[in-house]
Amino acid sequence: MIRIEDVSYEYASGKRAIDGVTLEFRPGTISAVLGESGSGKTTMLMCLGRFLRPQRGAITLDGKDVFELPEAEFRRKVGIVFQKLYLFPHLTVLENMVLAPVHALSRPSGDARHEAMEMLDRLGIADIAASYPAQVSGGQAQRAAIARGLLLRPEYMLLDEPTSALDANTTDAFAEWLADLKDVTNFVIVTHDILFARKLASDGVYLSGGKVLDSGRVDDMIRHVRAGQLVEAGGRRD
Numbered sequence: 001m002i003r004i005e006d007v008s009y010e011y012a013s014g015k016r017a018i019d020g021v022t023l024e025f026r027p028g029t030i031s032a033v034l035g036e037s038g039s040g041k042t043t044m045l046m047c048l049g050r051f052l053r054p055q056r057g058a059i060t061l062d063g064k065d066v067f068e069l070p071e072a073e074f075r076r077k078v079g080i081v082f083q084k085l086y087l088f089p090h091l092t093v094l095e096n097m098v099l100a101p102v103h104a105l106s107r108p109s110g111d112a113r114h115e116a117m118e119m120l121d122r123l124g125i126a127d128i129a130a131s132y133p134a135q136v137s138g139g140q141a142q143r144a145a146i147a148r149g150l151l152l153r154p155e156y157m158l159l160d161e162p163t164s165a166l167d168a169n170t171t172d173a174f175a176e177w178l179a180d181l182k183d184v185t186n187f188v189i190v191t192h193d194i195l196f197a198r199k200l201a202s203d204g205v206y207l208s209g210g211k212v213l214d215s216g217r218v219d220d221m222i223r224h225v226r227a228g229q230l231v232e233a234g235g236r237r238d
């Protein structure tokens with residue numbers, strides 16, 4: 001279980017992007033992180049992924065402070081795919097995918113390639129295996145980056161706006177793919193897309209101004225906050 005306890009993060013500019021956040025991401029669930037633009041979602045993910053160190057509070061993984069875990073152990077357990085950091089530009093999509101399993105986990109190259117191709121196939125993007133990242137669409141690169149992260153079988157997989165570059169049909173297929181993988185890893189998904197969150201996630205948290213405005217079951221939460229901030233985002237595709 002990932003537990004965030006009274007965590008605050010302030011940028012050098014003095015902006016407090018996360019302000020006393022306490023929440024849990026339980027294993028066996030897909031969790032959604034919702035909230036308007038600028039509410040601190042990415043900052044929280046950066047803290048969870050150890051790219052930013054909160055000035056206050058604690059983040060633990062199965063009771064252990066994540067900042068105390070050895071780098072290799074932490075990276076094996078927690079995968080993270082940001083919105084804009086995709087793939088190495090000088091490697092093909094397939095080469096990108098097998099890099100870590102083969103070099104960091106010493107998996108046989110043939111096995112890793114086979115598994116990577118299977119994943120790309122299930123995602124409907126097997127045809128881009130031999131392409132370089134610059135030759136594929138943003139949505140395809142994003143899915144390939146997520147598939148690459150999943151090949152390492154992390155306990156937790158944190159995704160920042162994974163559907164931002166996808167159309168509605170592709171989003172639906174992608175949601176099904178993630179749902180199929182929920183036994184493989186525990187997803188924490190930052191998203192603006194309420195419909196996507198509702199389809200996929202059971203639990204969720206709603207951030208506003210760096211604070212937790214609401215948390216609990218996504219369905220209840222959405223009804224709860226609907227009167228306020230969520231109307232705009234939820235109204236689009238409801």
Ligand SMILES: Nc1ncnc2c1ncn2[C@@H]1O[C@H](COP(=O)(O)OP(=O)(O)OP(=O)(O)O)[C@@H](O)[C@H]1O
Pocket residue numbers: 011012013015016017035036037038039040041042043044
């Ligand atoms: N590097 C930075 N330096 C200073 N302030 C920052 C920095 N990055 C983000 N912020 C500020 O921190 C707050 C939270 O930003 P964050 O990117 O975490 O929001 P978000 O919820 O992910 O937004 P979005 O939905 O637009 O991605 C915002 O007010 C933002 O302007």
Ligand SMILES: [Mg+2]
Pocket residue numbers: 041042043160
């Ligand atoms: Mg963000």
